[in-house]
Amino acid sequence: MIRVALQMLVGDRLKYLGLIVGIAFASLLISQQASILVGLAHQTGSFVRDTSHADLWVMDSEVRFSQDSLSLSDNTLLRVRGIEGVQWAVPLYQGFLKAKLPDGTRMTAIVIGLDDATLIGGPPEMVQGSLADLRQDKAVIVDYNALESKFMMKRSGGRPIRVGDNLSINDQDARLVGTYRASQSFFWEPVIYTTYSRALQYAPRERKLMTYVMVKLKPDADVAKVAASIEAATGLKARTNDEFIALTRDYILKETGILINFGLAVGLGFIVGTLIAGQMLYNFTLDNLRHYGALKAMGAGNGTLVIMNLIQALTVGVLGYGIGLGLGSLLGQLVASAGLAFRMPWQVPVLCGVAILIICLIASALSITRVLKLEPAIVFKGG
Amino acid sequence: MSPATALKSPANAASGDTASNGIAIDCKGVTKHYGSGSSRVTALRGIDLDVRFGELMMLVGPSGCGKTTLISVIAGILDRDEGQCKVFGVDFNTMSAGQKTSFRGANVGFVFQAFNLLPTLTAEENAAIPLMILGESRGSAIKRSRDMLARVGLGDRGRSLPSQLSGGQQQRVAIARALVHNPRLIVCDEPTSALDHETGHKVMELMREIAVGPDRTLVIVTHDARIFEFADRIAKLDDGMVQSISNGKNVTSNAAK
Numbered sequence: 155m156i157r158v159a160l161q162m163l164v165g166d167r168l169k170y171l172g173l174i175v176g177i178a179f180a181s182l183l184i185s186q187q188a189s190i191l192v193g194l195a196h197q198t199g200s201f202v203r204d205t206s207h208a209d210l211w212v213m214d215s216e217v218r219f220s221q222d223s224l225s226l227s228d229n230t231l232l233r234v235r236g237i238e239g240v241q242w243a244v245p246l247y248q249g250f251l252k253a254k255l256p257d258g259t260r261m262t263a264i265v266i267g268l269d270d271a272t273l274i275g276g277p278p279e280m281v282q283g284s285l286a287d288l289r290q291d292k293a294v295i296v297d298y299n300a301l302e303s304k305f306m307m308k309r310s311g312g313r314p315i316r317v318g319d320n321l322s323i324n325d326q327d328a329r330l331v332g333t334y335r336a337s338q339s340f341f342w343e344p345v346i347y348t349t350y351s352r353a354l355q356y357a358p359r360e361r362k363l364m365t366y367v368m369v370k371l372k373p374d375a376d377v378a379k380v381a382a383s384i385e386a387a388t389g390l391k392a393r394t395n396d397e398f399i400a401l402t403r404d405y406i407l408k409e410t411g412i413l414i415n416f417g418l419a420v421g422l423g424f425i426v427g428t429l430i431a432g433q434m435l436y437n438f439t440l441d442n443l444r445h446y447g448a449l450k451a452m453g454a455g456n457g458t459l460v461i462m463n464l465i466q467a468l469t470v471g472v473l474g475y476g477i478g479l480g481l482g483s484l485l486g487q488l489v490a491s492a493g494l495a496f497r498m499p500w501q502v503p504v505l506c507g508v509a510i511l512i513i514c515l516i517a518s519a520l521s522i523t524r525v526l527k528l529e530p531a532i533v534f535k536g537g
Numbered sequence: 538m539s540p541a542t543a544l545k546s547p548a549n550a551a552s553g554d555t556a557s558n559g560i561a562i563d564c565k566g567v568t569k570h571y572g573s574g575s576s577r578v579t580a581l582r583g584i585d586l587d588v589r590f591g592e593l594m595m596l597v598g599p600s601g602c603g604k605t606t607l608i609s610v611i612a613g614i615l616d617r618d619e620g621q622c623k624v625f626g627v628d629f630n631t632m633s634a635g636q637k638t639s640f641r642g643a644n645v646g647f648v649f650q651a652f653n654l655l656p657t658l659t660a661e662e663n664a665a666i667p668l669m670i671l672g673e674s675r676g677s678a679i680k681r682s683r684d685m686l687a688r689v690g691l692g693d694r695g696r697s698l699p700s701q702l703s704g705g706q707q708q709r710v711a712i713a714r715a716l717v718h719n720p721r722l723i724v725c726d727e728p729t730s731a732l733d734h735e736t737g738h739k740v741m742e743l744m745r746e747i748a749v750g751p752d753r754t755l756v757i758v759t760h761d762a763r764i765f766e767f768a769d770r771i772a773k774l775d776d777g778m779v780q781s782i783s784n785g786k787n788v789t790s791n792a793a794k
Contacts, residue, residue: 454638
């Protein structure tokens with residue numbers, strides 16, 4: 155009878171396609187929005203992920219996310235270096251500073267200052283020049299992928315800045331000596347790398363300027379114990395890379411409303427899918443009520459009819475899920491290549507599949523209720 | 538042994554108090570109401586009726602007289618409120634819903650006014666449905682349905698969809714479906730009303746030829762006086778009661794009015 159159920163379903167082409175399209179739309183909406191949410195959440199940790207030379211990040215106890223530049227006193231570095239289990243510790247500056255391109259185009263940029271001696275904390279991949287070029291006079295490097303957008307000189311005909319161009323940061327000279335490639339960041343501001351000492355020259359005068367201390371542990375050191383020791387000794391916060399990424403992600407998702415917005419979009423996909431699939435499946439059942447009645451009269455039990463109905467719902471569910479997920483992935487590839495956030499780990503298809511399964515069960519529950527209440531005597535009421 | 542298989546056996550059926558007398562269907566004082574309170578309508582008012590093995594019984598009467606309700610009670614798809622109705626010695630009202638369903642699947646064949654063929658299934662698939670409901674494999678069921686379609690003259694149309702068949706051919710498929718599992722009771726609801734006179738006549742000839750047998754009983758609800766000649770007996774109903782029972786050959790077209 156399963157084949158009969160499928161033939162009933164496939165035979166009504168319009169409703170069959172309508173059901174698949176409805177569920178595919180829900181699947182597309184749920185998978186795509188969930189993937190964008192995951193992509194955005196992933197991007198919030200790109201800075202920490204790209205700067206993963208260290209085992210621990212030491213920061214002000216009130217830091218809420220990776221771009222929350224709260225300063226530390228200079229002696230923090232020495233205190234951290236003195237804690238047992240620490241192999242080395244280097245300073246990192248991060249601040250939002252005013253920058254001006256050669257043609258006068260102005261912007262606010264995130265300036266990151268790397269330890270002068272080691273350049274630890276630098277970007278993962280250089281495209282033009284080398285990281286050591288930062289040791290040249292007034293040297294800075296910028297994101298290669300941002301040349302055509304964030305570092306475009308709009309006042310002089312739209313040319314991006316090039317290696318060798320002079321720019322200024324907080325009215326002080328800087329010279330582009332290279333470009334790097336980093337992960338797409340959640341934060342819009344362009345990122346400029348330089349050395350720690352030069353970054354302090356660019357930064358406005360403040361009593362405390364160091365943003366982070368990056369800590370590498372000795373091979374046999376216990377990360378949790380060292381982190382606790384640092385926190386106890388300095389009163390600061392010490393976090394591993396994963397913890398810092400999670401801290402940043404959770405803060406941004408909660409405070410920006412992204413979670414609610416994308417959650418609503420996913421919920422909307424679920425509701426729309428349920429309504430479309432439910433209504434069309436119910437209409438399909440109503441259209442076939444006489445046939446279900448005939449089957450019931452001929453000896454098909456309620457169990458058989460329930461299975462037939464579930465098979466029909468699950469068939470359109472599986473097809474719609476696959477098509478929606480495929481389209482979602484395709485669209486995701488397109489937006490991802492354009493630099494937008496899209497990430498589809500295995501959990502997204504699983505979540506989407508569970509949602510579609512629930513949609514199918516809710517939709518078929520309406521139809522099944524109707525079929526179970528159906529009196530087989532309906533078949534003798536003419537027609 | 539399930540009720541359906543138990544009752545399918547002629548030996549078991551013959552042991553029933555009605556079956557042993559050659560009576561396949563024995564209804565006494567069958568009453569059926571619809572609705573409740575002020576909107577309550579009585580469809581059957583103490584119907585007494587018996588149908589014998591090998592007999593083709595027609596139920597006739599004006600619209601609303603209760604003939605569809607009575608055939609529904611006889612077929613076990615509607616519960617009566619009062620009285621007694623035994624089919625092959627078994628009272629449906631003593632069965633659970635599942636037992637009734639199984640009984641119908643094994644013992645009752647249906648022919649409907651609107652054919653009720655599944656439009657997306659071929660003729661042979663439609664005719665095979667009762668066998669598949671009984672759990673027979675698709676391959677075996679299709680093979681048997683082809684044989685049955687050949688018996689109703691549609692051996693070459695098994696792969697056709699209902700929409701590719703004429704009304705008469707569709708009703709032949711419905712008859713094949715009603716007979717394919719060799720049921721002992723066949724109930725037909727207005728089997729010729731959607732057909733022209735000539736086709737209706739041919740369908741009834743076919744029913745007489747292949748559906749009627751010593752171990753089988755046919756009950757047909759009809760308005761179509763042109764087919765009364767095919768009945769062994771005709772029960773005329775009016776206002777929920779049996780007005781008369783007569784020999785099919787002696788009934789005029791007025792009986793249906």
